[in-house]
Amino acid sequence: MPNSLLAAALSAVTNRSVITYDDYSKGGYDGCSQLDQKALHQSHLIGGRVPTSIEKSSYSPRQYNDIEDKQICVLVKTLTGKTIELEVNLRDTIDQLKTKIQDGRFMTDYGISDRCTLHLVLRLRGGYVPPSTALFIHPNMLAPSYDYDFTQIDDKGMTFMRGDFEYKRPCGWKRIALNVLDKYENNIWLGANAGRLSITSSAQNEWPVSYHGTARNNCKSIAEDGFLLFKGERFAFGHGIYTTPDIDVAYLYATNFTHEGSNYKIVFQNRVNPNAFVRVLKKETGVGEYWISPNDRDVRPYGICIKKIQ
Structure with a gap:
């Protein structure tokens, strides 16, 4: 082929x-x-x-408040293998992390924690x-x-x-x-x-x-x-x-x-x-x-x- x-x-x-x-x-x-x-x-x-x-x-304000207010570092890996470090908050939504991804859910809903690697x-x-x-x-x-x-x-x-x-x-x-x-x-x-x-x-x-x-x-x-x-x-x-x-x-x-x-x-x-x-x-x-x-x-x-x- x-x-x-x-x-x-x-x-x-x-x-x-x-x-x-x-x-x-x-x-x-x-x-x-x-x-x-x-x-x-x-x-x-x-x-x-x-x-x-x-x-x-749905996500009520109480549920939002239940999420720990904590700064973490995530690693974003591109298709070339390059890794970019980003400082984010556990309360940030996926939309805030990357506007074109998924929905308004919280990063914690996707199991994103400190030092996680995301593929971009x-x-x-x-x-x-x-x-x-x-x-x-x-x-x-x-x-x-x-x-x-x-x-x-x-x-x-x-x-x-x-x-x-x-x-x-x-x-x-x-x-x-x-x-x-x-x-x-x-x-x-x-x-x-x-x-x-x-x-x-x-x-x-x-x-x-x-x-x-x-x-x-x-x-x-x-x-x-x-x-x-x-x-x-x-x-x-x-x-x-x-x-x-x-x-x-x-x-x-x-x-x-x-x-x-x-x-x-x-x-x-x-x-x-x-x-x-x-x-x-x-x-x-x-x-x-x-x-x-x-x-x-x-x-x-x-x-x-x-x-x-x-």
């Missing part, structure tokens, strides 16, 4: 001009920065509210993207030997397992592998070198596979839809990362983009910590299965799936 297609896909999800390393090497992009892989991953995980035993539909996606007004703000894809970000073309594959009648959960492979899509080997404490979560008995079986202690899209379906993100679908449920945590093991559900939230006159969609493929997420089955939502992880550290994107649409 040409890297120009990946660059177009990442331009769509980041709202920045993303170029290939070949284009960058030709010159003319003074000030262009390398796209930071981990920052890209973290900034495009889709978090949102999770129903708890006490629903807060800059969106420029007016659509103009000067060359100095462009990002380039370094070859070290990718693992082409693990790319896989699922476009002509039909898994009907077969069941694949990863992390002891069913792995619904992205049939009909092309998967671009990200270079995540040796990026964490070990490679067990990937099932690497773990003696898999067959391509359909799980490796010991590997993490199961999920997907997420970064766009909106009927004006709602996967997290917002999930919150509405799960209102009959109660969880121990009030904010979570939403993904799904079904790429057909992720397709509803896939970002559209155009490349060389053709239309495509993009979703991220992840591994999810099986010891942390809450599983909500399709029979409960009526739409599809959702997984909710309490922490972004429990969701690790390792592939980008792209599908050509008519």
Whole structure:
């Protein structure tokens, strides 16, 4: 798969001009920065509210006063990997922290505390993207030997397992592998070198596979839809990362983009910590299965799936 297609896909999800390393090497992009892989991953995980035993539909002055009046420091990390320190108050709203994020809820509702790192996606007004703000894809970000073309594959009648959960492979899509080997404490979560008995079986202690899209379906993100679908449920945590093991559900939230006159969609493929997420089955939502992880550290994107649409 040409890297120009990946660059177009990442331009769509980041709202920045993303170029290939070949284009960058030709010159003319003074000030262009390398796209930071981990920052890209973290900034495009889709978090949102999770129903708890006490629903807060509004915030009264008393609730505001219950929040500690305390100055803290948060770290804002951009897509280039640059980190900016900000002094804020726990009583500040998300709107005050970054006017384009979410709603008027308090930072404490999102678990933001002292020395937290927030991942920032800059969106420029007016659509103009000067060359100095462009990002380039370094070859070290990718693992082409693990790319896989699922476009002509039909898994009907077969069941694949990863992390002891069913792995619904992205049939009909092309998967671009990200270079995540040796990026964490070990490679067990990937099932690497773990003696898999067959391509359909799980490796010991590997993490199961999920997907997420970064766009909106009927004006709602996967997290917002999930919150509405799960209102009959109660969880121990009030904010979570939403993904799904079904790429057909992720397709509803896939970002559209155009490349060389053709239309495509993009979703991220992840591994999810099986010891942390809450599983909500399709029979409960009526739409599809959702997984909710309490922490972004429990969701690790390792592939980008792209599908050509008519």
